[in-house]
Structures are given as C-alpha cells and as structure tokens.
Amino acid sequence: MTPERTNKVLQNATLAIDALGTHGPMTAPELAVALEMPRPSAYRLMSALVHAGLAEQSADGSVILSSRWLHLGDAALRGMAPWFHSDDVLEQLRDETGLTVFLSVGRGNEAVCVRSLHGQNFQVLVLKPGGTLQFYQGAAGRGLLAFGEVDPAEYLRAAPFPAVTPHTLCTAEELAADVVRTRELGYTVSDEDVTIGVAAIGVPVLDGRGGALAALSVAGVRDQVIGHEAGLADILKSAAARIAEASLPVD
Known part of the structure; x- marks a missing residue:
C-alpha cells in the first residue's frame, strides 16, 4: 500500500471513529452520508474497525465504539x-x-x-x-x-x-x-x-x-x-x- 493510500485509510478511519464518538451507534449507510463516501467504502471501513476491535456490531446492524476505547482513553489521560x-x-x-x-x-x-x-x-x-x-x-x-x-x-x-x-x-x-x-x-x-x-x-x-x-x-x-x-x-x-x-x- 502506498503512503498516500495509507494516509487516506487512516484519515477515513479517524473520521469514522470521530463520527461514532459524536453520534453514537451508526449504520454503514448513515456513516456514508456523514462522511460523504460511497456506501461500499463505509461498509469496508466499519468492517475493518470491528475486525481491529475498535468497534462492535449490534444485533440491529449498527456499529458502536468498543469498550477498548475506555482503556485507551484512560491511558491517554494518564499520559497527560x-x-x-x-x-x-x-x-x-x-x-x-x-x-x-x-x-x-x-x-x-x-x-x-x-x-x-x-x-x-x-x-x-x-x-x-x-x-x-x-x-x-x-x-x-x-x-x-x-x-x-x-x-x-x-x-x-x-x-x-x-x-x-x-x-x-x-x-x-x-x-x-x-x-x-x-x-x-x-x-x-x-x-x-x-x-x-x-x-x-x-x-x-x-x-x-x-x-x-x-x-x-x-x-x-x-x-x-x-x-x-x-x-x-x-x-x-x-x-x-x-x-x-x-x-x-x-x-
């Protein structure tokens, strides 16, 4: 993956995490609208976040940030x-x-x-x-x-x-x-x-x-x-x- 492609993926992941943190549970179509990206890209992005343990998928198909962020957030605050x-x-x-x-x-x-x-x-x-x-x-x-x-x-x-x-x-x-x-x-x-x-x-x-x-x-x-x-x-x-x-x- 080229550096430009890597940066774009990281940028989209950051935007998705921010959107989930701001709005709470979201479906892939909702994320696509919020980030102004194609639906297939939103589905792939959400799947990647779930696979990495940074998000969890609910029974209704929506995705939320995982409990891992509680640990990460506390560690970040301690570091400050x-x-x-x-x-x-x-x-x-x-x-x-x-x-x-x-x-x-x-x-x-x-x-x-x-x-x-x-x-x-x-x-x-x-x-x-x-x-x-x-x-x-x-x-x-x-x-x-x-x-x-x-x-x-x-x-x-x-x-x-x-x-x-x-x-x-x-x-x-x-x-x-x-x-x-x-x-x-x-x-x-x-x-x-x-x-x-x-x-x-x-x-x-x-x-x-x-x-x-x-x-x-x-x-x-x-x-x-x-x-x-x-x-x-x-x-x-x-x-x-x-x-x-x-x-x-x-x-």
Whole structure:
C-alpha cells in the first residue's frame, strides 16, 4: 500500500471513529452520508474497525465504539498528567465544597480535562475528561493562560475570540486585564462565560519552579460560587498545594 493510500485509510478511519464518538451507534449507510463516501467504502471501513476491535456490531446492524476505547482513553489521560497520584485530594475537595471538581492540563492553546468528579449539580456542566476549553474560556483555560507556559501577549494577538456566552471575555484588553487580576489574586473566577447559570473558581497547581503543572477548579450553579470566591479559592489553594507536594519526586 502506498503512503498516500495509507494516509487516506487512516484519515477515513479517524473520521469514522470521530463520527461514532459524536453520534453514537451508526449504520454503514448513515456513516456514508456523514462522511460523504460511497456506501461500499463505509461498509469496508466499519468492517475493518470491528475486525481491529475498535468497534462492535449490534444485533440491529449498527456499529458502536468498543469498550477498548475506555482503556485507551484512560491511558491517554494518564499520559497527560503522569505526575498525578492524588485522587483522594480531589474527592476531599468535592466533598468539602459540594461542587464538581476538574483537573486540567495545558496542551497547545487548550486546557484539557484529565480528571473530573461530579458535585451536586453536575448535570449543568459540560467539561468531561478529554474535553477541552480554549485559553480564553473558563477558570481552567484562563488560569492556564495566566500561569502556564504560553505567553499571554503572544496568545492574545489572535484576539478577539468568538463569544460562547454574552459574558465571555473575548478582546485582548479584557483578557490581558484578567491575566493581571488572576496573577494578583492567585485564582480565576469564571462567571457564566462558558455556560449560562454556571460559575467556577480555578487555581494553578504549581511545580517546584513556579510553573503550572495544571489548573484545579470547582464549578457549580452560579449561586454556589459567586459571593464565595475567596473562601473557595483558599480551599482550592490548599488542595493544589497537596497535589503539587505529592507530584514532586522523592529524593
């Protein structure tokens, strides 16, 4: 098989996996429509995914992603934060605040969620393990913009960014001021800038050199967060310090 043919096969397989992950069970005709490919090609593609163990065929003929992806996804998330061994800290944080807890790491210009624990109102929250926020969005994204490796001035050259809600900080001026405020306070406040009715507080998990390993945040309905920022930030900073301490190599 030529390199060009190999690349095309891999590209189609990736598109099919993404489609199954987004839409759930699909038949070959449905996949053909979604990917704008001939039906015979869709049948061959689905058969190959099933044969490789990456998909499973249901009794009705539709195909779903196999349980193998659970293992692969968990391994990928662990690989993004190999230093993290503090699930008990996240559980304590969730129990103490009653809010949903997120641990996110920076990748490119995104904050990638690698851990989440549901709080009392998890149904209103959209960020799940593997999910992402841009650096101008949310407590995790804006916290990593302020404390992470990306140069904020360089990042903000691409502003203004598209608004997610009427409260999203979009302009370079708004976000530059937010970076200054976040560094002064040591925490980030997200007030309905990603999801209406939802607010969050985030702090950096710092390594021994003062760089950000990750962003630790809690989120819930707005009334649970706004008006309680300082107290929640203190709890988060304590939890972040425990995570950072556990991540340091033992001499």
